Amino acid sequence: MRISEVLRKKGAEVVTIGPQATVAELLGVLAEHNVGAVVVSGDGLAMDGIVSERDVVRRLHAMGAALLESPVQDIMTMVVHTCSPADRVESLRSTMTEHRIRHLPVVQNGQMVGIVSIGDVVKNAISELETEREHLEHYLQG
Numbered sequence: 001m002r003i004s005e006v007l008r009k010k011g012a013e014v015v016t017i018g019p020q021a022t023v024a025e026l027l028g029v030l031a032e033h034n035v036g037a038v039v040v041s042g043d044g045l046a047m048d049g050i051v052s053e054r055d056v057v058r059r060l061h062a063m064g065a066a067l068l069e070s071p072v073q074d075i076m077t078m079v080v081h082t083c084s085p086a087d088r089v090e091s092l093r094s095t096m097t098e099h100r101i102r103h104l105p106v107v108q109n110g111q112m113v114g115i116v117s118i119g120d121v122v123k124n125a126i127s128e129l130e131t132e133r134e135h136l137e138h139y140l141q142g
Helices: 003-010 023-033 053-069 089-099 118-141
Strands: 037-040 049-052 103-108 111-117
Touching (some): 003 089, 003 111, 049 053, 049 103, 089 103, 089 118, 111 118
Antiparallel strands (some): 103 111
């Protein structure tokens, strides 16, 4: 299955936040959209970075409550791995595991067109296994 099919099923919304927003504002956005990461973008189009719940937790341990008033740009990951709609879901499993990444923005022609999480990849794998099981049962019964 291709990433474009995953986006067609789940939607292509990309939640973004500005680099100057505070970590407290970030937490509100994560909760409001029920997501684990957001793309950091000054203009809503270009990626400046990505920031996740994991980034917050790691810095919270070091900085304490003062972190909540810090700008998101201070904790974001600036080197963002991406994928394209034409990529196969199977290849993302390897990329996400190898680089310990839970969220990959989907980029086409230099523009963000979606975001894929490890949950989306796992859901796809389970769906493929269920389909294969159904085919095998049908074959054995028939």
